[in-house]
Amino acid sequence: MSMEINPNMLVRGTAADGQVMFFSLDSTQLVEEARRKHNLSPLSTVVLGRLLTAAALAGQELKGDKDVLTMILKGSGPAGTVLVTANSKSQVKGYIDNTNLETKSREDGHFDVAWAVGPEEGTLTVIRDLGLREPYVGRVELISGEIAEDIAYYYAVSQQTPSVVSLGVLIDTDGSVKHAGGFMLQVLPNTPEETIAALEQLVGGFPPVTFLLEEGFSAAELMDLLLNRLGFEITTQTAAEYHCDCSKDRMERKLMTIGRADLQSIVDDDQEQVELVCNFCNTAYSFTKDEIREMIK
Numbered sequence: 001m002s003m004e005i006n007p008n009m010l011v012r013g014t015a016a017d018g019q020v021m022f023f024s025l026d027s028t029q030l031v032e033e034a035r036r037k038h039n040l041s042p043l044s045t046v047v048l049g050r051l052l053t054a055a056a057l058a059g060q061e062l063k064g065d066k067d068v069l070t071m072i073l074k075g076s077g078p079a080g081t082v083l084v085t086a087n088s089k090s091q092v093k094g095y096i097d098n099t100n101l102e103t104k105s106r107e108d109g110h111f112d113v114a115w116a117v118g119p120e121e122g123t124l125t126v127i128r129d130l131g132l133r134e135p136y137v138g139r140v141e142l143i144s145g146e147i148a149e150d151i152a153y154y155y156a157v158s159q160q161t162p163s164v165v166s167l168g169v170l171i172d173t174d175g176s177v178k179h180a181g182g183f184m185l186q187v188l189p190n191t192p193e194e195t196i197a198a199l200e201q202l203v204g205g206f207p208p209v210t211f212l213l214e215e216g217f218s219a220a221e222l223m224d225l226l227l228n229r230l231g232f233e234i235t236t237q238t239a240a241e242y243h244c245d246c247s248k249d250r251m252e253r254k255l256m257t258i259g260r261a262d263l264q265s266i267v268d269d270d271q272e273q274v275e276l277v278c279n280f281c282n283t284a285y286s287f288t289k290d291e292i293r294e295m296i297k
């Protein structure tokens, strides 16, 4: 590999003579950032962290400056709604309704993400806003609730793209994020059966991402380990980060959407000011009654 490996880089490239596209990311820092901003419990961190990692990977298809990909996971479990967005600069943000999920483990010791999400009657909605008049909206039922399988299912059904998705978040004993990461492979149309079979075999025997990150592998080295037998090449690297672009202006526009009557009731209320908190980063913005009177005008 000619490119220098940066641990926070999202790497993308191709394998098997361009028939397979791959995206791989060590998302430890950005998931830890999400955990701190939202003060998440361990299981809440794992659920949101997996979806944030998936959005960063899937967001690699975005090209325009204003393109945004949104993933909304809505199951019947205690996690509630989990929403994440990614842009073409590999900036992600998100939130989970239940920031304080209790720890529940499966028999194998892993966090029980499917329990938290609740695949029964659940959906994964993916909105791709590419700056056109209408965004593309695709929705699938949840098939597992473990998130990676659900996202692969979305690509198979909604995009007709056979995909492999692997996601993992490992929590340290102090509750912080020890490792997080994931990869996504997409098989291009007209790929020969033998390539797909070889890929399935490689993926089938591949260890969990967090295990390999724990062993010291970088995102690029993960792909080397998985795909070197097929021949692979890294084409680009981008720094991925947790980034919220909220501002008082944006909050003001949001506040104005509630309508004149509701704004008036705020002014008539006893409180001296109202506070709006950003869903994505918990920054609080306060507005005085004078500012709200100005908005009503």
Ligand SMILES: [Zn+2]
Residues within 6 Å of the ligand: 244, 245, 246, 278, 279, 280, 281, 282, 283
């Ligand atoms: Zn924010």
